[in-house]
Amino acid sequence: MDKEFSVDSDGLHQAVDLMSRDFSKAEGLALPIELPKVGMGSTAALNLLAPSILGGAARLGEATSFAHMDPPTPWITWAITLWNASLNQNLLHPATAPVARQMEQRVVAWLAPFFGMNGGHMTPGSSLANLTALWSARECAGITEVIASEGAHLSIAKAAHILGLQFRTVPINAIGSIDAAQLPSDMRKSALVLTVGATSTGAIDTLGLAGRAAWTHVDAAWAGPLRMSKYANLLDGTESADSVAVSAHKWLFQPKESALVLFKDTEKAHAAVSFGGAYLAIPNVGVLGSHGATATALLATLLAWGREGVAQRIEHCMDLARCLRDFVAVDDRLVLYAEPQTGIVVWRPKEENLFDHVLQHLPVGSTSTTSIAGGKWFRNVAANPSADIDILITNIHGALADRS
CATH class of the missing domain: 3.40.640.10 (Type I PLP-dependent aspartate aminotransferase-like (Major domain))
Incomplete structure (x- = not known):
């Protein structure tokens, strides 16, 4: 029997162990230019690919992830x-x-x-x-x-x-x-x-x-x-x-x-x-x-969660969006596009020439952008229950204070 089609406990444990390592400083995609004639083996392939796959991916469950409709997934x-x-x-x-x-x-x-x-x-x-x-x-x-x-x-x-x-x-x-x-x-x-x-x-x-x-x-x-x-x-x-x-x-x-x-x-x-x-x-x-x-x-x-568990996480996401909405609504340097309905907050600086400056000061993965009627807007999406909204608010405030 070909062992590549059987359970390899050591290999699977290695895959899980690699998931817990920090590959955030990995650079580039380390792959051969041409298809290898001879394979390196499954364990070696895991070790080669881990920095690129695990280190190069967007971290959707990070505290700063608040930009897109793509959530983290439960284990x-x-x-x-x-x-x-x-x-x-x-x-x-x-x-x-x-x-x-x-x-x-x-x-x-x-x-x-x-x-x-x-x-x-x-x-x-x-x-x-x-x-x-x-x-x-x-x-x-x-x-x-x-x-x-x-x-x-x-x-x-x-x-x-x-x-x-x-x-x-x-x-x-x-x-x-x-x-x-x-x-x-x-x-x-x-x-x-x-x-x-x-x-x-x-x-x-x-x-x-x-x-x-x-x-x-x-x-x-x-x-x-x-x-x-x-x-x-x-x-x-x-x-x-x-x-x-x-x-x-x-x-x-x-x-x-x-x-x-x-x-x-x-x-x-x-x-x-x-x-x-x-x-x-x-x-x-x-x-x-x-x-x-x-x-x-x-x-x-x-x-695993039941209806209550699903509702709890969605409602928490809605609360995160509400926190951001409240911050934007009371800051006279910012403008809301409209009252958020479903966990998406669309906003921008009142002074539109500050848009790019603010964007540069926001954490990576925290904010996306969209165009509405020809105008540029920031877009934050509450898809991540583990997001820390205070980090985003602090960075927005800092970016505006830097130009006041």
Whole structure:
């Protein structure tokens, strides 16, 4: 038997040990220019790659990480991901993933009711979840166009293009939500996409618009998990939609690539996007053919934390965003874009010529930037429960004081 396909306890312990070492001073990507003719062995490869992989990555769980929608992941997902890699389950066929398929079905059954949906399946991200939902809309409701706000995620325009559908944007209002007054009066052949947590601003579209078009899809990639917290009311109206997309690798703290597409009428939606094959025991549902056991890590996290544990971490992130919002709101040297809705704070110096100066004084990984109506704004995203908001506030204050 080839030992490379067996459990190597020493090698796996070495991998874990390397994770605890400090490679922050590692420089560059230390790789040979050409593919080696003779391999160096697995342990040597681990030692070679550790400084680059572990030292060169963005540290999403650091106290200063407050810039993006990408969270740190709990250790239980690392363990489950290791198990998944060792088993290489393929959910395309029940024979190659008998239990993993059941686990995905159970996770979907747990989460779908929060959004008023009755089922769905997992995808590698909300871009594919959005594509799948709009594909179902085309097949089930006969839509010919997709309508979304100017603040919608770029995956919506991509999906419309792939599906051969017209794509129409609607202006946003002063807080970044879809301007309902600009919607067309006739949407009988349209899919209306409502965003819950716009990428740049975190804004929530008016969910009371759900049901006005032939198909309503809610892109809740970022803020969907708020439905499991004390902020659940922010998503009221989602239950009137036909489909919902949620990224588990955002506010459910999962490794890439983990998301869900959920449907009001799953049987009809799945039937519309299913294909059979001579080699398949059951029809293949959705965009993916072969796909791995992503749901197992999410299921493990939900079992470990429960709904209360998920809510606690999301609510703590919302508190961090509120602290930053309060600091910006009372400092007359700063301007808020709008009141934060979903843990994203968008702001800038009142004197716009100070923008680059302030940016240079902020900790690496603490702040991202975005462009809104041609203007530059700072964007902070509360995806990391371990963030220390005082560090960021102290640096903002210091940068402004330096130029006062």
